[in-house]
Amino acid sequence: MKREVAVLGVGMHPWGKWGRNFVEYGVHAAREALADARLAWSDVQFVAGGDTMRNGYPGYVAGASIAQALGWTGAQVASTYGACATGAQAIDVARARILAGLCDVALVVGADTTPKGFFAPTGGERKQDPDWLRFHLIGATNPVYFGLYARRRMELYGATPRDFALVKVKNSRHGLENPNARYKKLYGIDEVMASPIVSDPLRLLDICATSDGGAALVLSSLDFARRRAGKPVTIAAVSTVTPRFPNTMIEMPNFATDSSVAVAPPDTPFRDSIARCAYEQAGLGPEDLDLAEVYDLSTALELDWYENIGLCKPGDAERLVREGATALGGRIPVNPSGGLACFGEAVPAQAIAQVCELVWQLRGQAGARQVEGARVGLSVNQGLFGHGSAVLVAA
């Protein structure tokens, strides 16, 4: 049985470094999504908020913070956190309520205000918290982990810093005319390769920034959607998988992998299992995709994702980007929005923003970055502490 929900509306607050309260971005995005859905705020029966860890108590109860700012209506609420996968969790909570028949119309919203520079752990002295300890004991920032993965690609598959730069060049071209992108500048290979090294082999322009932004979706049951004009885009699957033991990849914020002394590593590594779960839910596969939005925290990670979501075999990702297969006009455009390279990361909003892009693409409303005839799109993402997320959207 297909378990779809309709996407009636999408909305975003442009990404940037605006320095305002995250609630404002959330309200802006929610109002845009409601207007797009031609529904009133009072029509929303359930609000799923994506939490932010950097904005105090209001951030831990983001659904209620944004609902209060929109004006209390008595709607039911849930606020969730899953690191970078937060947005997909919020989508999944709303989807589950709709599919269970507990509501017809739900609002999903996430927004963040970020400080300058590296993401840092919560303050205080917390010697039980691996996220605090990794900074304190070894100075392992997020780009350190991205650097380890990038070096591994170079070792296993012969990837080069030039391949990584090609990803940035491609995404910078895609984002040029995206009104919600923060960086609208076309970069050349030489410029990327001349930027300072942050975590070898990755340079400043290989690594995504941290941004302010907000994104929202209005979801409904298919029955509710059928009573309205037009055929809506639907969410066909949501994956929020955790790893299987033993996870042999060193993941943020850990000091070590699981040990595979007693149990052999699973046939499907964690990152491969993320999209696979979504494909299995929807009865679709990578061959059905017209486009994908993948989590390019670094340029090299985008190449990993090509393989993790089944666009090519392990080791073939470099060929895909060199041939332009993942550029607009190519066989399978990846990150037509410009990706994190053009947005920077606004954690709880990002997975929702990925879905906004898929919906615009599948409706044919993506303007200069339109993927012609797009019918099926996948977004994929991973959050620290073992959060996978993928969303399959179909026209």
Added chain:
Amino acid sequence: MPLEKTRAPAIEGWFTLDERDPHLLGTRCTRCGTYHFPKESFFCRNPHCAGTELEEVELSSRGRLWSFTDNRYPPPPPYVARDPFEPYAIAAVELEREKLVVLGQMVAGIGSDWLEVGAEMQLALEPLYEDDAHQVLVWKWRRS
């Protein structure tokens, strides 16, 4: 004459303080043999194992380099960055007996251009930072 500073681990119970042959301290499940680093106190993390007896063990002090990188910019607190900041390399080292990969900084003065995947590595102790009374030590990796 300045007093000699007391040597102190940056975190209690994660590694031995034998400077010539230091070891990381993990746990091993007495039921299924799974190793854990850092230590697990109450339950084995193997989902197929109901083990609750975890013995403290010294992990292998040698392994092979799985991957490496470095950090060219000072991390935010709680990292105690020297002023001026000195970049450091980071190693992910695979331990054969324990079948796991463990992170650590490289000893001072070893840049990422000195490293290659597969190289033999050995555990070391080095100061992480100093305060008025202590030389605070942490585990690091060096080429063996």
